[in-house]
Amino acid sequence: MRQVYLDHSATSAVDPRVVEAMMPFFDMRYGNASSLHTMGQEASRALQDARTTVAQILNCHPEEIVFTSGGTESNNAALKGAAFARLRKGEKGHIITSTIEHDCVLNTCQWLESLGFSVTYVPVDTYGLVSQESLEDAITKDTFLVSIMHANNEIGTIQDIRELVQIAHDHDVLFHTDAVQSVTKVPVDVHDIGVDMLSISSHKIHGPKGAGCLYVKKGTTIDPLMHGGGHEKGFRSGTENIPGVVGLAKALAVGEEERPREMPRIERLRDELIEGASAIENSWLNGHPKKRLPINAHFCFRFIEGESLVLRLSGKGVYASTGSACSSKSLKPSHVLLAIGLPPEDAHSSLRLTLGRDNTEDDIQYTLKVLPEVVTDLRKISPFKASFQE
Numbered sequence: 001m002r003q004v005y006l007d008h009s010a011t012s013a014v015d016p017r018v019v020e021a022m023m024p025f026f027d028m029r030y031g032n033a034s035s036l037h038t039m040g041q042e043a044s045r046a047l048q049d050a051r052t053t054v055a056q057i058l059n060c061h062p063e064e065i066v067f068t069s070g071g072t073e074s075n076n077a078a079l080k081g082a083a084f085a086r087l088r089k090g091e092k093g094h095i096i097t098s099t100i101e102h103d104c105v106l107n108t109c110q111w112l113e114s115l116g117f118s119v120t121y122v123p124v125d126t127y128g129l130v131s132q133e134s135l136e137d138a139i140t141k142d143t144f145l146v147s148i149m150h151a152n153n154e155i156g157t158i159q160d161i162r163e164l165v166q167i168a169h170d171h172d173v174l175f176h177t178d179a180v181q182s183v184t185k186v187p188v189d190v191h192d193i194g195v196d197m198l199s200i201s202s203h204k205i206h207g208p209k210g211a212g213c214l215y216v217k218k219g220t221t222i223d224p225l226m227h228g229g230g231h232e233k234g235f236r237s238g239t240e241n242i243p244g245v246v247g248l249a250k251a252l253a254v255g256e257e258e259r260p261r262e263m264p265r266i267e268r269l270r271d272e273l274i275e276g277a278s279a280i281e282n283s284w285l286n287g288h289p290k291k292r293l294p295i296n297a298h299f300c301f302r303f304i305e306g307e308s309l310v311l312r313l314s315g316k317g318v319y320a321s322t323g324s325a326c327s328s329k330s331l332k333p334s335h336v337l338l339a340i341g342l343p344p345e346d347a348h349s350s351l352r353l354t355l356g357r358d359n360t361e362d363d364i365q366y367t368l369k370v371l372p373e374v375v376t377d378l379r380k381i382s383p384f385k386a387s388f389q390e
């Protein structure tokens with residue numbers, strides 16, 4: 001059976017060039033970067049080279065990059081790190097985030113609330129955009145941090161991040177952004193965006209799982225989550241994952257190098273998907289029509305359950321998801337879809353198709369052949385069919 005992987009926002013295949021770059025660090029050059037001998041120095045050099053590569057791509061200094069285990073850790077490190085730095089001085093304060101953040105930001109904020117921090121969850125419009133006015137209105141004299149994602153993992157909407165950062169900085173407030181979904185898909189230049197902290201995950205960009213990084217602008221005070229041998233300048237102790245770090249740097253380098261050719265190609269395929277799927281009766285695209293990730297198409301197909309759709313498509317070899325991979329096993333409707341104003345029954349009928357390097361025109365044609373058939377079949381057995389006139 002033909003297989004079409006359209007779940008690249010959940011995770012992506014490790015690129016063969018990335019595998020090749022990582023391989024020697026498993027069994028040949030496996031030294032500990034803290035060891036003084038030649039193999040240790042070799043590992044230390046690989047670590048520094050990777051740091052330089054990542055910094056060049058993000059347009060920052062190598063010392064501003066902290067390697068982590070991925071997006072979840074980077075986001076936790078940014079938010080808790082900024083909060084703990086205040087606790088250490090006997091202060092608490094106010095954090096602003098949005099209602100459509102990834103669970104690892106929302107749950108971190110809720111946990112910080114249980115410690116006595118206050119959090120405002122700013123709303124978004126029907127496209128998933130945070131308005132400059134709502135951010136401005138939410139800032140108080142106690143606000144010390146804003147965390148708003150660059151691009152949303154479910155509906156693909158890209159925020160006007162530069163403008164939002166400017167508002168926070170006008171009030172001397174730190175700004176963190178989760179760029180897990182945007183990096184290598186759209187330009188991410190920390191200097192240009194102006195953020196103080198930015199999170200990246202390797203497995204979303206054809207790199208290995210369990211690797212990521214946090215950009216922390218020089219002069220930003222955050223406390224570490226991990227205490228130990230003082231690795232990563234004391235910010236993240238623990239023997240460095242050299243194969244992972246090398247893989248992350250290579251994945252970023254390949255992604256950035258190919259972005260100018262690859263993203264317009266993928267965007268064209270994505271637009272074909274949008275056109276074809278939107279032609280199905282009682283369906284629509286979610287997220288912003290223009291300010292969206294080139295890889296993302298997210299729909300509602302009214303009267304059917306997104307989970308059933310995903311399983312039926314999987315039976316035909318098309319791999320998609322309803323929304324975020326992390327919450328796909330929960331029966332709750334997506335908080336992102338509720339936040340953009342969809343009623344729960346429509347929020348349950350969602351399908352996310354996210355494209356990547358390996359997708360071809362044939363994949364899209366096959367998906368557009370299978371999708372309407374599956375939607376029609378499911379609607380025939382839909383418990384909501386009484387209200388549905390074919």
Ligand SMILES: Cc1ncc(COP(=O)(O)O)c(C=O)c1O
Binds near residue numbers: 071075151201202325
């Ligand atoms: C926007 C966003 N942030 C954070 C994460 C978590 O990243 P990781 O899987 O590397 O922990 C994800 C993963 O789905 C994501 O989409």
